[in-house]
Amino acid sequence: MIMAKLTALVTIAAIFYTFVLSARVGALRVKTGVAAPATSGDPIFERAFRVHMNTVEQLVMFLPVLWLSVQVIGDAWTGLIGVVWLAGRIFYASGYMKNPTKRGPGMLITLSATLALVIVTIVGIVRGFLAM
Amino acid sequence: MIMAKLTALVTIAAIFYTFVLSARVGALRVKTGVAAPATSGDPIFERAFRVHMNTVEQLVMFLPVLWLSVQVIGDAWTGLIGVVWLAGRIFYASGYMKNPTKRGPGMLITLSATLALVIVTIVGIVRGFLAM
Amino acid sequence: MIMAKLTALVTIAAIFYTFVLSARVGALRVKTGVAAPATSGDPIFERAFRVHMNTVEQLVMFLPVLWLSVQVIGDAWTGLIGVVWLAGRIFYASGYMKNPTKRGPGMLITLSATLALVIVTIVGIVRGFLAM
Numbered sequence: 001m002i003m004a005k006l007t008a009l010v011t012i013a014a015i016f017y018t019f020v021l022s023a024r025v026g027a028l029r030v031k032t033g034v035a036a037p038a039t040s041g042d043p044i045f046e047r048a049f050r051v052h053m054n055t056v057e058q059l060v061m062f063l064p065v066l067w068l069s070v071q072v073i074g075d076a077w078t079g080l081i082g083v084v085w086l087a088g089r090i091f092y093a094s095g096y097m098k099n100p101t102k103r104g105p106g107m108l109i110t111l112s113a114t115l116a117l118v119i120v121t122i123v124g125i126v127r128g129f130l131a132m
Numbered sequence: 133m134i135m136a137k138l139t140a141l142v143t144i145a146a147i148f149y150t151f152v153l154s155a156r157v158g159a160l161r162v163k164t165g166v167a168a169p170a171t172s173g174d175p176i177f178e179r180a181f182r183v184h185m186n187t188v189e190q191l192v193m194f195l196p197v198l199w200l201s202v203q204v205i206g207d208a209w210t211g212l213i214g215v216v217w218l219a220g221r222i223f224y225a226s227g228y229m230k231n232p233t234k235r236g237p238g239m240l241i242t243l244s245a246t247l248a249l250v251i252v253t254i255v256g257i258v259r260g261f262l263a264m
Numbered sequence: 265m266i267m268a269k270l271t272a273l274v275t276i277a278a279i280f281y282t283f284v285l286s287a288r289v290g291a292l293r294v295k296t297g298v299a300a301p302a303t304s305g306d307p308i309f310e311r312a313f314r315v316h317m318n319t320v321e322q323l324v325m326f327l328p329v330l331w332l333s334v335q336v337i338g339d340a341w342t343g344l345i346g347v348v349w350l351a352g353r354i355f356y357a358s359g360y361m362k363n364p365t366k367r368g369p370g371m372l373i374t375l376s377a378t379l380a381l382v383i384v385t386i387v388g389i390v391r392g393f394l395a396m
């Protein structure tokens with residue numbers, strides 16, 4: 001049984017979304033003729049490739065603080081911040097695919113959610129020290 | 133003491149294998165003359181580089197669901213699915229190095245193992261909701 | 265409340281440092297004119313890009329064994345090894361930015377810290393088996 005249900009659900013959703021972005025890269029290899037191991041040669045492929053890679057980079061910062069935060073503010077609030085992160089990622093991907101210059105707002109939402117989780121974790125660490 | 137011994141062992145093995153793939157990239161830099169920070173210029177180097185990078189991408193999806201699954205189906209079953217993931221990665225790397233078009237089967241095994249862990253996690257989340 | 269305070273602190277620091285490296289990549293896009301989605305075209309940008317990417321690759325190997333080790337040797341020792349890892353990363357980045365050939369020593373420190381955590385984890389797994 002998993003107790004932190006919403007946090008686990010957000011984790012699954014974030015991983016699934018990352019997979020969807022990687023599957024799009026694979027599909028665009030076929031469509032644009034950018035054969036592996038190349039990672040450039042077509043502007044749309046390159047956008048999709050960077051969107052996926054950037055999401056992986058964000059995911060590895062997000063998941064650890066997500067699971068530290070759940071110990072501080074519980075499952076519901078942590079899950080809520082996770083949903084904001086995911087919305088930021090979807091917004092980022094959609095903006096980037098239209099035009100790489102439009103990737104800013106989604107990135108800001110993503111980073112704000114991660115920052116919120118970092119602050120929550122720091123609060124939990126401080127509380128841990130105070131309880132010593 | 134670590135209770136989820138097999139899951140921890142698979143985690144160590146997956147991380148070690150990822151390290152081996154990165155060490156090969158480093159060795160091929162010397163052998164092929166593709167000096168850092170370049171990441172292209174020799175077909176064999178490029179394959180090794182992509183194999184490592186792709187394994188990092190898969191690892192960040194795999195480890196979170198691996199450690200969620202152990203809470204649902206226990207250490208032995210989780211470890212077993214982890215071994216399948218690892219076998220898929222080794223198969224993927226070996227196929228890709230021979231010919232990038234031969235990377236499909238190993239990738240499918242990897243993704244099947246990750247998908248199995250995702251399904252197990254979802255079962256655990258549903259059980260968590262039912263126990264409320 | 266977070267019990268493994270120092271380990272959590274190192275986790276936050278490692279994630280924050282990875283973010284700082286990605287922010288530098290973003291700033292160098294503006295300064296050097298390497299517009300997204302391109303990832304090459306200027307030697308300094310390419311170094312910063314590779315430093316960030318390599319740190320992400322190291323982070324995904326580091327964090328899992330960090331949190332397995334805390335179950336074996338406790339928070340203080342785990343946090344200490346984490347600080348070594350972080351120092352290795354800062355040393356690596358600073359060497360690489362001066363000259364890519366100077367990235368070796370920092371990388372060795374990073375890998376030594378990760379290896380120490382892997383050994384600690386294996387000790388914990390063996391203890392788990394012995395306690396069965």
